[in-house]
Amino acid sequence: MFFGEYQHTLDAKGRMFVPAKFRDELGEKFIVTIGLDRCLFVFPMDTFMVYKEKLDAISLANRDAREFTRFFFAGACECELDKQGRIMLPAKLRQYAKLEKDATVVGVSGRVEIWDKASWESTHSIENFSPDEFSEKMELLGF
Numbered sequence: 001m002f003f004g005e006y007q008h009t010l011d012a013k014g015r016m017f018v019p020a021k022f023r024d025e026l027g028e029k030f031i032v033t034i035g036l037d038r039c040l041f042v043f044p045m046d047t048f049m050v051y052k053e054k055l056d057a058i059s060l061a062n063r064d065a066r067e068f069t070r071f072f073f074a075g076a077c078e079c080e081l082d083k084q085g086r087i088m089l090p091a092k093l094r095q096y097a098k099l100e101k102d103a104t105v106v107g108v109s110g111r112v113e114i115w116d117k118a119s120w121e122s123t124h125s126i127e128n129f130s131p132d133e134f135s136e137k138m139e140l141l142g143f
Contacts, residue, residue: 001025002107007117010101014094015086019105022112023085032093034075035113037123040089040097042079042112089114 006019018026022042031048035041043051055072058065075096079087089099102117115124 001109002112003109004107006105008103008105010089010094010099010103014089014091015082016089016103016105016114017084017086018081018112019107020085022105022107023081026081026112029078029080031076032079032087032089032114033072033077034093034096038097038116038119040093040099040114042114043110047110048076 002022002025004019004021008017008019010016026042026044030045031043033041033043051072055065055069058069060066075093077090077093081087094100097114098116098119099114100116104115104117104120106113106115106120
């Protein structure tokens with residue numbers, strides 16, 4: 001399980017350190033793809049395969065399913081850590097997530113998300129946290 005929030009910097013070549021706490025669970029090779037909300041999703045290979053199987057099971061007659069599947073897989077790339085524990089984020093993915101220099105890496109249960117630091121802080125900072133809204137959302141989700 002992935003959890004926690006970490007700050008990292010991308011170098012001029014688009015490389016970024018993966019938090020040490022995430023490396024073992026991600027495994028030797030893993031998938032980075034376009035995520036929702038203008039972030040990147042990082043999946044261990046086995047988790048990614050679960051999503052692949054679910055998407056493969058959706059009818060090709062469903063236009064929305066075709067569009068989402070194209071979007072999800074076209075942006076995907078297989079990554080592996082270098083000797084320093086970094087990954088190379090392709091320019092296309094960096095552009096999508098607006099990643100230039102500072103990144104926030106977040107563990108979200110079965111996946112990791114990579115955010116542009118400013119985007120993360122503008123929407124997910126503790127200053128924006130509302131206990132009342134949070135409790136309402138928990139109730140809507142059945143908690």
